[in-house]
Amino acid sequence: MDITGADLVRAAALLGAGIAMGFGAIGPGIGEGFAAGKACEGIARAPEHANLLTRTMLVGQAVSESTGIYALVVALLLIFVV
Amino acid sequence: MEEILSIPHWVVTVDGRTVTLNAATLAMSWLVMVLLLVVGVWAARRPGLVPSPFQAAVESVIEAFRDLVDESLGKLGPRYFAFIATLFLFILVSNWIGVVPLLQEPTRDLNTTLGLGLIGFVVAHVTALRVKGWKAYAKEYFQPFFFMFPLNVIGELAKVVSISFRLYGNIMGGAIIIAVVSRLVHYVLLPPFLYAFFGLFVGTVQAFVFAMLTLTYISVAIQE
Amino acid sequence: MDLSLATFAGAALCIGLGAVGSALGEGLTAGRAAEAIARQPQAAPVILRTMLVGQAVAESASIFALVVALLLLFGPDSGPLLRGVALFSAGLCMGAGAFGPGYGSGLPSAAACTAVGRNPARAPRINTTMLVSQAVAQTPSIFALLVAFLLMFRSQPPEFSLAGAAALLGAAIAAGVSATGPGIGAGFAGAAACDGTARRPDRAPLILRTMLVGQAVSQSTSVYGLVVALVLLYVV
Numbered sequence: 001m002d003i004t005g006a007d008l009v010r011a012a013a014l015l016g017a018g019i020a021m022g023f024g025a026i027g028p029g030i031g032e033g034f035a036a037g038k039a040c041e042g043i044a045r046a047p048e049h050a051n052l053l054t055r056t057m058l059v060g061q062a063v064s065e066s067t068g069i070y071a072l073v074v075a076l077l078l079i080f081v082v
Numbered sequence: 083m084e085e086i087l088s089i090p091h092w093v094v095t096v097d098g099r100t101v102t103l104n105a106a107t108l109a110m111s112w113l114v115m116v117l118l119l120v121v122g123v124w125a126a127r128r129p130g131l132v133p134s135p136f137q138a139a140v141e142s143v144i145e146a147f148r149d150l151v152d153e154s155l156g157k158l159g160p161r162y163f164a165f166i167a168t169l170f171l172f173i174l175v176s177n178w179i180g181v182v183p184l185l186q187e188p189t190r191d192l193n194t195t196l197g198l199g200l201i202g203f204v205v206a207h208v209t210a211l212r213v214k215g216w217k218a219y220a221k222e223y224f225q226p227f228f229f230m231f232p233l234n235v236i237g238e239l240a241k242v243v244s245i246s247f248r249l250y251g252n253i254m255g256g257a258i259i260i261a262v263v264s265r266l267v268h269y270v271l272l273p274p275f276l277y278a279f280f281g282l283f284v285g286t287v288q289a290f291v292f293a294m295l296t297l298t299y300i301s302v303a304i305q306e
Numbered sequence: 307m308d309l310s311l312a313t314f315a316g317a318a319l320c321i322g323l324g325a326v327g328s329a330l331g332e333g334l335t336a337g338r339a340a341e342a343i344a345r346q347p348q349a350a351p352v353i354l355r356t357m358l359v360g361q362a363v364a365e366s367a368s369i370f371a372l373v374v375a376l377l378l379l380f381g382p383d384s385g386p387l388l389r390g391v392a393l394f395s396a397g398l399c400m401g402a403g404a405f406g407p408g409y410g411s412g413l414p415s416a417a418a419c420t421a422v423g424r425n426p427a428r429a430p431r432i433n434t435t436m437l438v439s440q441a442v443a444q445t446p447s448i449f450a451l452l453v454a455f456l457l458m459f460r461s462q463p464p465e466f467s468l469a470g471a472a473a474l475l476g477a478a479i480a481a482g483v484s485a486t487g488p489g490i491g492a493g494f495a496g497a498a499a500c501d502g503t504a505r506r507p508d509r510a511p512l513i514l515r516t517m518l519v520g521q522a523v524s525q526s527t528s529v530y531g532l533v534v535a536l537v538l539l540y541v542v
Binding site: 003007008010011012013014015016017018019021022023024025026027028029030031032033034035036037038039040041043044045047050053054057058061062065068069071072075076079 | 402406410446467468469471472473475476477478479480481482483484485486487488489490491492493494495496497498499501502503505506509512513516517519520521523524525526527528530531533534535537538541542
C-alpha cells in the first residue's frame with residue numbers, strides 16, 4: 001500500500017472536519033445552556049417580564065451560536081473544498 | 083441489524099428518470115392524517131356546552147396552543163395558530179404511531195422532517211417580508227457588518243438543518259435503541275418501558291420542541 | 307484480518323469514557339439528596355423518590371455506552387481493516403458522546419432533589435420539569451448512538467484507504483465530542499428550571515416552556531455535529 005501526499009491531505013482534511021465540528025460544538029453548547037438557565041431563573045423571579053426575557057435569551061443564544069456555525073462552515077469547507 | 087437503518091422504498095422509472103418513493107413513509111403519513119381527521123371530526127361531532135370528556139380533552143390541547151401562539155405573536159397570533167397546532171399534532175401522532183406493532187414513524191425518514199422544517203422556514207421568512215418590507219428584511223443580513231452576509235445566510239439555513247435533524251435523530255435513534263435492546267434481551271420485560279420512554283415521552287417532548295421552535299423562528303423573524 | 311484489537315479497544319474506550327459523566331451526575335444527585343434530607347428529614351421519602359428517578363434517567367447515557375460496548379465485544383472479530391477502524395470509531399463515538407449528556411442530566415436531578423426538599427408539596431411538578439429536561443439533555447447521546455450504529459453496521463469497502471479511515475474517525479469525533487457541550491448546557495438550563503419551579507410553582511408551565519426552547523436552541527450545535535458525521539459517512 002503506497003500513500004501519496006494527496007491522500008494524506010485528503011485524510012487530514014476529513015479528520016480535521018470531524019475535529020473542528022466536534023470540539024467547536026462544546027463551547028456554544030455550554031454557553032447557550034447558561035443563557036437558558038439564567039432566563040429560567042429570571043422568569044421564576046419576574047414572570048411578568050417573561051416575553052422580554054425569552055427574547056433576550058434567544059438573541060444571546062443566537063450570538064453565542066455563531067462560533068458553532070463557524071465550526072460547521074469550516075468543517076463543510078474542509079470536506080467539500082479542500 | 084442493517085434492516086433497522088433502511089426505509090422500505092420503491093424505485094419507479096418515468097421517462098428514463100428514476101424516482102424513489104419511500105412507500106412506508108408515504109403510507110404512514112397518510113395514516114396519520116386520516117387518524118387526525120377522524121379524531122377532529124369525532125371531537126367536533128356534537129359540540130355541547132357541557133363537553134364530553136373527549137371533547138374537553140381535545141379542546142384543552144387546542145386552547146393551550148392558542149394562548150401560547152397569541153402570547154408570542156401578539157396580534158398576528160390568530161393567523162398562525164392553526165399552522166403551529168397542526169404541526170404539533172401531526173408530529174405528535176407521527177411519533178406515537180411507532181408504538182403500534184407493524185407501523186413505523188413517518189418522522190423516522192429524514193425527508194419528512196426536512197419537509198416540515200422547510201415549511202416552517204418558508205412561513206417565517208414570508209411573514210418577515212410581509213411585516214417588515216423587503217428593505218428592512220434584506221438589511222438584517224448585513225448586520226452587524228456587511229461582510230457577515232454569507233455567515234448570516236448560513237445561520238438561517240442552519241436553523242432548518244438543526245430543527246429537522248433534531249427530530250429525525252431523536253426518532254431514528256430511539257427506534258434503533260428499541261430494536262437493538264429488545265433483541266439483546268430476547269424481547270423479555272424491557273421493550274414496553276423502552277416504547278413508553280422513547281415512543282411516547284420523547285416523542286411528545288420532541289413534537290412540542292419542534293412546534294415551539296417553529297413558533298420562535300416566526301416570532302424572531304418579525305421582531306423590530 | 308483479525309479485528310479483535312479494534313473491537314476490544316473500542317469497547318474499552320466506549321464504556322470507560324461513557325461511564326464518567328453519568329457517574330459524576332448521579333453522585334452529585336445523591337449528595338444533594340443527602341443534604342436535602344438532612345435539612346428536611348420528614349420529606350425523606352419524597353426526596354428519595356426524586357433522587358432514584360433522576361438517577362435512573364441520568365444513567366441511560368452510560369447504558370447506551372454499555373450496549374455499544376457489548377455489541378462490540380460479541381460482534382464480528384474478522385473482516386477488512388476499514389471495518390476495524392469503523393468498529394473502533396463506533397466505540398469512541400458512543401464513549402465521548404455519553405459524557406456530556408450523562409453529567410448534564412445529573413444537574414437537573416441534583417437541583418430537583420434540593421427543590422423537593424425545600425417544597426415537598428410540589429414534588430410532582432418538579433419531577434415533571436426534571437424528567438422533561440433530562441430527556442432533552444439525553445438527545446446528544448442519542449445522536450452519538452445513531453452514528454455509532456451506522457459505523458458498526460454499514461458494510462465497508464474491502465480495500466483500505468487513508469481517506470476512508472479518516473472519514474470514519476472524523477465522523478466519530480464530530481458526533482461524539484460535539485455531544486459534550488450541549489449535554490452539559492441543557493443540564494444547566496434544566497437545573498435552573500427545577501429550582502425556579504420550586505420557587506414559583508404557579509409559573510411552572512411558563513418556566514418549562516422557556517427551558518425547552520432554550521435547551522433546544524443550545525442543542526443545535528450537537529445537531530451540526532450529527533450532520534457533519536452523516537456527511538462524512540454518506541457523502542465522502
